[in-house]
Amino acid sequence: MLLFAVTLHNIPEGMAVGVVFAGMLSGNAGITLASAFALSLGIALQNFPEGAIISLPLRANGLSRNRAFLYGALSGAVEPIGALATILLTRVMVPILPYLLCFAAGAMIYVVVEELIPEAQQGEHSNIGTIGTALGFALMMVLDIALG
Helix, strand or coil: CHHHHHHHHHHHHHHHHHHHHHHHHHCCCCCCCCHHHHHHHHHHHHHHHHHHHHHHHHHHCCCCHHHHHHHHHHHHHHHHHHHHHHHHCCHHHHHHHHHHHHHHHHHHHHHHHHHHHHHHHCCCHHHHHHHHHHHHHHHHHHHHHHHC
């Protein structure tokens, strides 16, 4: 389920990159090549922990290192496909992108609430997961306010 949710979540992320590059290519959106690459780099960097989120549990459940890594990498391989499709179909994709991003966020929230939070609360060190979640949320809010 986690593999499916992360893969599904990565399609609209790729589409967001595609929208930025399509806006840059159109020349009238005020988007520079540097800002398009900055967004691409930011999304690419956050894909490393997403790949680990996929690969590590698969490895722990008995898959080989290579196969677990392959599944983690393939979950992110849909992003360039989403970006390219969005660039090619800009007029169709841009109006529905907010809905697709909401769907991707909802898929990730469902997986976190249904699978990850209950598992993090098991065992004798359940407070570590709660503290990590609170710190991550606080960091997200600070970045949201600081970066606008």
